[in-house]
Amino acid sequence: MSHTPIIEMRKISKRFGQVQANDTVDFTLQRGEIHAIVGENGAGKSTLMKILYGLYQPDSGEIYIDGKSVKITSPRRAMRLGLGMIQQHFTLIPTFTAIQNIILAKEPRKFATLVDYQSAETKIKKLADQLGFDVPLNTPIESLPIGSHQHTEILKVLYHGAEILIMDEPTAVLVPQEIDGLFDCLRGLKKDGNSIIIITHKLDEVMAIADSVTVMRQGKAVATCAISDTAPHQLAEQMLGEAVSHSPIERKEIEQENPILHLADVTIKTHTGKVLLDCINLDVFPGEIVGIAGVEGNGQTELIEVVTGLRKVQDGIITLNGDSMVNATPAKFREKGIVHLPADRHRHGISLDSRIDENLIVGQHKRKVFCKNGILNPENIRRFSMNALDKYQIQVGDISHPLKTLSGGNQQKVVVARELSGGQTVIIAAHPTRGLDIHAADFVHSRLLQARNRGKSVVLVSSELDELLKLSDRIAVMYNGKIADVVKTDETDRQALGKLMLGISDLDG
Ligand SMILES: Nc1ncnc2c1ncn2[C@@H]1O[C@H](COP(=O)(O)OP(=O)(O)OP(=O)(O)O)[C@@H](O)[C@H]1O
Numbered sequence: 387m388s389h390t391p392i393i394e395m396r397k398i399s400k401r402f403g404q405v406q407a408n409d410t411v412d413f414t415l416q417r418g419e420i421h422a423i424v425g426e427n428g429a430g431k432s433t434l435m436k437i438l439y440g441l442y443q444p445d446s447g448e449i450y451i452d453g454k455s456v457k458i459t460s461p462r463r464a465m466r467l468g469l470g471m472i473q474q475h476f477t478l479i480p481t482f483t484a485i486q487n488i489i490l491a492k493e494p495r496k497f498a499t500l501v502d503y504q505s506a507e508t509k510i511k512k513l514a515d516q517l518g519f520d521v522p523l524n525t526p527i528e529s530l531p532i533g534s535h536q537h538t539e540i541l542k543v544l545y546h547g548a549e550i551l552i553m554d555e556p557t558a559v560l561v562p563q564e565i566d567g568l569f570d571c572l573r574g575l576k577k578d579g580n581s582i583i584i585i586t587h588k589l590d591e592v593m594a595i596a597d598s599v600t601v602m603r604q605g606k607a608v609a610t611c612a613i614s615d616t617a618p619h620q621l622a623e624q625m626l627g628e629a630v631s632h633s634p635i636e637r638k639e640i641e642q643e644n645p646i647l648h649l650a651d652v653t654i655k656t657h658t659g660k661v662l663l664d665c666i667n668l669d670v671f672p673g674e675i676v677g678i679a680g681v682e683g684n685g686q687t688e689l690i691e692v693v694t695g696l697r698k699v700q701d702g703i704i705t706l707n708g709d710s711m712v713n714a715t716p717a718k719f720r721e722k723g724i725v726h727l728p729a730d731r732h733r734h735g736i737s738l739d740s741r742i743d744e745n746l747i748v749g750q751h752k753r754k755v756f757c758k759n760g761i762l763n764p765e766n767i768r769r770f771s772m773n774a775l776d777k778y779q780i781q782v783g784d785i786s787h788p789l790k791t792l793s794g795g796n797q798q799k800v801v802v803a804r805e806l807s808g809g810q811t812v813i814i815a816a817h818p819t820r821g822l823d824i825h826a827a828d829f830v831h832s833r834l835l836q837a838r839n840r841g842k843s844v845v846l847v848s849s850e851l852d853e854l855l856k857l858s859d860r861i862a863v864m865y866n867g868k869i870a871d872v873v874k875t876d877e878t879d880r881q882a883l884g885k886l887m888l889g890i891s892d893l894d895g
């Protein structure tokens with residue numbers, strides 16, 4: 387006897403201008419399974435899921451839920467059908483508290499008009515406990531870390547009654563411990579009878595969590611199979627349509643005399659006296675990549691903020707090529723050659739409503755090639771943009787369209803292409819390959835190594851130890867606002883780093 391699938395999408399097609407985002411895609415989700423969707427940036431994964439969630443209407447094709455033909459005309463309709471989606475870029479309202487976000491559009495009432503927060507809170511607390519989440523429900527979203535944003539999103543869809551969860555790259559923004567937590571949560575949800583679709587670029591995650599997988603390439607679903615019938619290298623080949631080869635990048639030895647970036651006793655405190663950075667001492671020399679490891683929330687974000695001018699320090703010395711930069715503005719840092727690949731690109735890196743080519747040059751528009759005597763040079767901007775699109779394989783229909791028409795990964799490539807194009811001396815890269823497919827991540831790695839080999843300095847903050855170990859010459863491990871230790875990469879390994887990250891010294895065993 388065959389079971390009726392909970393979701394069946396048949397021959398779904400969707401075109402945006404010249405881009406065929408989905409091309410007669412068949413997709414089936416069985417009840418109670420975790421189904422992964424993989425594919426390169428721009429392959430059409432998010433589009434397919436937005437169609438399922440009623441955010442886009444397909445040009446053609448049909449959707450069946452539990453064997454019944456349905457028209458999903460809006461997210462509201464999707465929710466009524468038991469669907470919940472956690473999008474690639476979170477959609478919470480920053481100034482609302484977690485609980486206000488969760489109950490939005492489904493506020494429990496008492497006395498007909500008053501919102502009954504009490505009963506909502508009790509219900510949500512119970513859900514959160516079941517899932518092992520610890521979200522401060524009455525804090526505005528904007529002052530919560532990104533892991534809590536995701537917990538809030540999950541609580542929100544469950545509170546609204548979802549039984550089919552769609553998660554678009556939920557792990558891209560999480561650190562390893564949080565990913566383990568998320569996967570435990572997904573296994574629990576599955577055990578309770580929910581069905582889950584998860585998009586990810588990390589094939590080890592697919593192997594770890596999914597029951598089956600669908601591979602997309604250039605708008606088509608090119609393969610679907612059970613996890614037990616596949617392997618990471620096979621999935622990678624199906625994604626790219628060719629065998630994958632890695633060319634290792636040589637590491638040139640660079641003479642090191644004076645540090646480019648020098649931090650001594652840098653300290654920041656909040657107005658309540660909490661110490662966020664505690665006497666940070668760090669030198670970054672020309673021609674080296676210094677990795678910053680640490681469990682999220684141990685000072686990495688603040689460290690990046692002080693070396694890019696986004697946050698003031700209360701004490702200490704910061705110099706760049708010998709010049710004091712204490713409490714200089716972001717513009718000053720930029721002028722002195724510091725570029726910043728921000729972790730939260732939607733907040734700091736890009737303007738979704740501006741044109742793609744404008745996003746590619748913003749912050750650099752004063753460079754002579756782009757602008758002479760205050761007048762922009764459209765021809766040079768165009769040439770630069772086309773070159774960047776080509777080098778980074780950024781798939782666009784038209785560079786005059788707004789950035790938001792690009793896939794998530796392609797938006798990130800725009801930021802990376804822009805920041806790595808100028809004559810920078812120090813690159814501050816926070817999670818530079820988040821959301822990028824295997825190809826693109828490799829390309830960014832090679833760009834960072836090339837910059838290093840040309841004598842530039844790179845500060846690389848990453849939650850992925852493999853990335854840190856692959857790229858860094860030295861790794862500084864942060865714990866509790868301090869640098870616990872700085873180790874040479876060839877003298878350490880995952881385990882040693884893991885211990886330092888958790889604040890366990892060798893004396894503790
Ligand atoms: N609203 C839109 N307007 C125009 N083009 C769009 C729109 N949404 C998506 N596209 C295009 O459709 C294609 C598929 O995009 P989609 O977001 O589905 O890719 P994806 O597989 O999710 O990629 P990523 O891994 O980078 O998130 C891309 O070329 C993208 O530029």
Ligand SMILES: [Mg+2]
Nearest residue numbers: 432474793794
């Ligand atoms: Mg996407």
